[in-house]
Amino acid sequence: MKNNSTKTQSLPMPITQKAIRLAWQFASEHQHHQKVEQVYINTLAVLAVCDYLKILDIETDLTQCDSWNPVIRLFENVADLYIKGLGKIECRPIRRGHQNAENGKQNCSPNLPEMCRVPTEAREERIGYIVVEIDENEKEARLLGFAPTAETGELVLRDLHSLDDFLIHLEKISASKVDLRQWLENIFTSDWQSVESIFDPQPETEPTEIENPVKSNLGNWLKNVAETSWQKLEQGKQNLEDLIFLMII
Numbered sequence: 001m002k003n004n005s006t007k008t009q010s011l012p013m014p015i016t017q018k019a020i021r022l023a024w025q026f027a028s029e030h031q032h033h034q035k036v037e038q039v040y041i042n043t044l045a046v047l048a049v050c051d052y053l054k055i056l057d058i059e060t061d062l063t064q065c066d067s068w069n070p071v072i073r074l075f076e077n078v079a080d081l082y083i084k085g086l087g088k089i090e091c092r093p094i095r096r097g098h099q100n101a102e103n104g105k106q107n108c109s110p111n112l113p114e115m116c117r118v119p120t121e122a123r124e125e126r127i128g129y130i131v132v133e134i135d136e137n138e139k140e141a142r143l144l145g146f147a148p149t150a151e152t153g154e155l156v157l158r159d160l161h162s163l164d165d166f167l168i169h170l171e172k173i174s175a176s177k178v179d180l181r182q183w184l185e186n187i188f189t190s191d192w193q194s195v196e197s198i199f200d201p202q203p204e205t206e207p208t209e210i211e212n213p214v215k216s217n218l219g220n221w222l223k224n225v226a227e228t229s230w231q232k233l234e235q236g237k238q239n240l241e242d243l244i245f246l247m248i249i
Contacts, residue, residue, distance in 0.1 A: 009162050011052065015139040019047040029070060042067055042079035045093035045132040048141030049081055058170070059084040077119040080126070086173050087127040092116050092155065093134050094144075114157060118150040127173055128166060131155055 023043035027036045046067050050060050064082035066072040080088040094116050116131045129150050133142040145160025148169060161169075 009145065010133070011143040011163055013048045013051055013141045013143060015044060015048065015134070015136070015141050016051075019044055020139075022047070026070075026073065030074070038077055039073055041093040041095060041134055042077070042091075044134050044141060045079050045091040046081050048132050048134075049089070049091040049130055049143065052143060053081075053083065056167070064088075076121040078122050080122070083127075083170070085177070086170060088125060090118065090122045090126045090129045090150070091132050092118055092122070092129055093132050095134050095136075112144075112157060116155040116157065118153050118155060120153070123150050123153060126150070128169055129155060130163075130166065131157065131160060 023040045026043050027040035030036050030039060046062075046065070050062065053060055061082045061084055062068045065080050065088070066076065066078045067080050072078060079091045079093060081091055082088050094113060096112060112133065118129065127148075129147045131144040131147075133144055135142070143163060144157060146163060146166035146169070147155050147160055
């Protein structure tokens with residue numbers, strides 16, 4: 001569902017003193033005023049989304065974020081937050097009535113801009129985008145909505161999806177990763193069984209020979225005939241020997 005009423009559908013999160021101190025710590029690493037503002041507001045946006053996910057028991061890891069890497073912060077405009085097992089979301093900040101972090105120009109209008117720009121380096125390796133309005137006077141970070149992609153480099157605020165859609169988006173990504181893992185496990189298991197069958201084949205059992213009754217009876221008959229003939233031959237030989245013995249006498 002698209003978030004056509006950004007203000008009513010958004011979620012306010014407090015900006016804590018701890019978050020402000022850490023944001024200034026990161027920002028103080030730089031000399032150029034525009035870069036200082038950029039890093040400061042990016043850090044506040046990331047921490048606001050991190051606190052939101054922490055409330056929902058969704059695990060994140062700031063150490064895996066480009067926005068927490070001082071070298072990458074120096075060269076790139078990133079505000080990414082790594083969600084364990086899923087990937088990185090980009091937490092793009094906008095300010096109300098303060099200097100714009102993108103161009104350093106003064107924005108005197110109390111209204112929000114119509115869109116949020118996404119730098120080129122933040123358009124890849126992201127599973128989604130959350131736009132965060134930073135109000136330093138009120139010490140409030142308001143999560144305005146979510147977008148699954150930012151191919152054009154611009155997020156139109158009135159077209160943002162709700163945070164509920166963001167959670168559904170995470171569930172779909174999680175389910176797809178589980179399905180992919182199971183598919184790979186099934187392929188590995190079947191392939192491994194095939195390899196095992198090649199290198200460790202099961203011994204084949206010799207088939208039991210079934211005795212042919214006709215062949216068996218014929219063999220017994222021939223055996224009897226041979227034995228009877230041999231006995232008669234032996235008896236005839238003995239009679240011949242007896243006759244020869246009597247003639248000699």
